[in-house]
Amino acid sequence: MSLQKLRHPFQCLTRLEIPGTDHDNLLLVALGLRVLAVNHKTGAVVGSWNAESAGSKGSIIQMNMSNRMDYVALVTSEDKAVHILSTSLTCLLLPLNKRTLPKRPSCIKWSYDDKHVLVGDKFGDVYALPLHIPVIPVEEAVSLPADESGKTAEETPKEDLKPTPAPDPEDVAAEDGPPAKRYKPSASELTVHSGRNRQALENQKRTAAMKHDQRKAHDPTLNIALGHVSMLTALTCTRVASTRATADDTMCYSREQGYIWSDEVNIGEYHDYIITADRDEHIRISRGLPQTHIIENYCFGHTSFISALCVCDGQDSGGYHYAGNLLFSGGGDDWIGVWDWLKGTLICKIPLDDPTQQQPQPPGAPDDKTDRRTAVSGIWQWAIPTPTTDDWIRIAIACEGEPRIITLTCTSLAPKSASDFERAEYKLPGNMLDMEYIDTETIIISLDSMHEVSSTETLRDANSEKSCPRLFLLHNSEFLFATTQEPDDNADTGGVPFDVDQKVAASLAEKGLDVEIEATPENQAKMKDVLYGIRSLRKGFYEKAQEPAEEE
Template sequence: MSKLTMPYQCLKQCGNLLIAARGSTIETFNLESRSLVSSWKCPSSKPLVSETSAQEEVTAVESPAPAEAAPEESVIPPVKRRKLSLSETPAEENKNWKHNNKGKNHRQAAASTGLDSPAVIALAVTSNGHHVIAVTSEDKSIRVFENSYINLKHELKQLSQRTMPKRPCGLAITDDSSTIISADKFGDVFSLPLVFQETPIPSKNETPVPATTEADSVLFTPAANHLTVHSVRNRKALENQKRQAKPKPDSSGPEFEHKLLLGHVSMLTDVALHTYNGRHYIFTADRDEHIRISRGIPQAHIIEQFCLGHTDFVSRLCIPSTRPEILISGGGDDELLVWDWENGNLLSRADLKGHVEVVCHEHGKAATDGSVDGLKIAVNQIEWIMVGGEDLVVVGYEAVPALFVFQLTAANTLQHIQRIQLAGNVLSFIVNSEGVVVSVDTVHALFSSSEQRNMAEAVDVQPLSTFVFEDQRLVPGPAFEGAEQRHEVPAEELGRLGALLYGLENLRKREGDGRDED
């Protein structure tokens, strides 16, 4: 059976390790030797129940044996059919599902990847390099891993898993590597301690014994008293009520420690932490073209400034370390914007669409005059690096098979200096002083987030491409060992991976959009 190699949707650098998320698996590579050193796979969230046993279970539950033989004239109702989920329905019903539900909001169904385990949708690493944090999509969990070495062999050891009320879409770690900042698509930003001790959950046969506290020892005071109750039965009931403890308040939220820091009235798209002149700040971007600068913990409720100038969603924020007063932002606009964020002033704009049109023209996607009708671009990543004393900014776009390198000039403008052609669409990348490591889409066709790549063309495509700096320019570097030989997936199962690999275009506002998924 023809197979395609699963691409990497997220990349992060942790010391001399490359942390790469591929579907439901996190792999680590040594950046010096470019060899695979460890792998972790998310446990399956789907019960392994055969179809026969499931039918037997339904029959046993829904059609119990009668106590007596039913008379011949009685009619026994038929056994109810178990309602199947979308993934369990026959192929013919799947084809008609979209048509029958036309006009409804099915963002949550679209976000399903079809994998047997929850997919990793975001990664973050601590500044000290000791921990890796990952978000898995379907179970809305934040997982914390420790970089563990046993007999000089590396492995990711999961320390905790916390299920958030809403699916996180952005992660950041404080400078002291002690607190996780999590942003979700409903506009809320929470803080969680990095180190978390999970409380064991009692089994079904074990009755939990609540801890006795001073509040629990206070007896319940009923509204009735001995003057208002006259019958013997009611007096006994009143005495029993007086001996009961006060009922505990109902808590429907997570049981682990988490604090709400701030909130937007729109879907959050990115979050970044920054320290400037001894003060801490939280930068947040949203779907409604806003960039908000708030104070750091514990004054995150105080808004310091807004940067307003985008005309479409803002998807990525970047703050150069050498120029902490500068903010670079991009999203669904045709330009990158450079800000004096402290005063909310727009300093410059850099054209993006023109450079993408050149790439389209070189791949035959443009008309004879070089124009591309209806071209819309979305920035999926912005990274800064200093090379040879110059500030360089590397930018990637969703469903575009190229990286673009800009130089941040002394006048705080972005000057385009290089374009890197790739064998597939850019999904994620890391940048360091040595060069760039790029995750390339091995599944979808160039410039497409839904059309499957030609099988013959996909054979020689490497999931990870490397480039090294030579005189401030990037040139091809050595390949990673083991990346192309793992996680081969049958082509017929890759149809829904577009929801995992691409999602920024869904942020564009369309008429009739409903509320987003949790």
């Protein structure tokens, strides 16, 4: 009996715009180890790249677009590698470089100036990877003054020129001490006679040689910017402008009053910040590169792990983007925290579930061992507020393994309590994985087409799998089942339908790029590890999962 095959879902989404070209409606999607550039209006696949060509294995688990949309950074699971691809018109999805980290990355984000990729790993370290790997030209390395024979570098034949090898880190002398020497065991074959001691001596030599080789092979671009004691779970970057006198009224920041409309703003001066969170409920506010060792503040208040951060950005009347003082955070708690992150104060807690309604078990949900406690998997800012918009803040929230999306809307840039936010919840035909906003009225959502609704354990059967699309569109505050039309603020949701999911699937099948997975236990475990992992951050998760069922 042949095993059923299920379509691989799109585990990551990100938007790509190339203004002034035909590629201004692109969506980058991760499909297994492939990155696909898809036109979200026509469904056409205009570009693709496979991480297998770079020697990677597993699946793409993280993907982040640079602020100027010139590059995209992504993480592959099994080889712990960070890939950087170009997204320019002439070099769409062209690989630039690959860096392998010592530990598995858990989150990734571009610095505000797009010069570094910040990568957090499971040991709490944050690496600042430069966009381009520095290379020293041979001509620079051998351009020496006259040698012993009196010849200069220009007079020496090129075949005789050899770059000076870098000294061994263990042989370099310290500034105020003797040269560091390579470790050598005090014992030798002449002083060790028993078989057990000889084996111990061989192990010491082997370990010393291994550490020496690891130091020599160390990537000099893996610079640790900051670190947490606990596992790093969320990371974001932002920039705050300083103030000075100008003619026009613009939004600026004051530590006493927060963000206000004022005639003082300086676009040329700014301060960068890196906001990180870990499994131990800490949110840290650090200065941007290269002063990441300076901690500006902490945000304390969560009682469980933190898995998602989002800084509310804005835009003034001149089109200048500024960073707001509002930070949204979520994780293992059953509420979303709204913070004034520069002051480190908690403004309010917004419940994830409607307190006036009981959340029943979804109809048809399988009775599996899934941990159904709420775990936030993502927080996104849907629309950029401007002085002319009615909705100042619009936030979208996803919970792991749940077929719903929660939106929060606030008409004030300075909310005082949870009552200032209008909460809405929309049901989905499948578990939500990722989302990306197309414009202020349209978002596109990636759904899990492999697992049953509200489950991270049970796979769909071959017949019901077709009823769940991989891409889902929300337009004009109403869900349209995988269909939409050209955005029109004055139009209703009627008109000629445009099936995004089926168009993309047809284009993938035509190019032979679609991925199907056999429903084997091994593949099921791998896909659960790729798609779901937030709930396992809860302390005691694995101990509870291994507890035997209580006998009645």
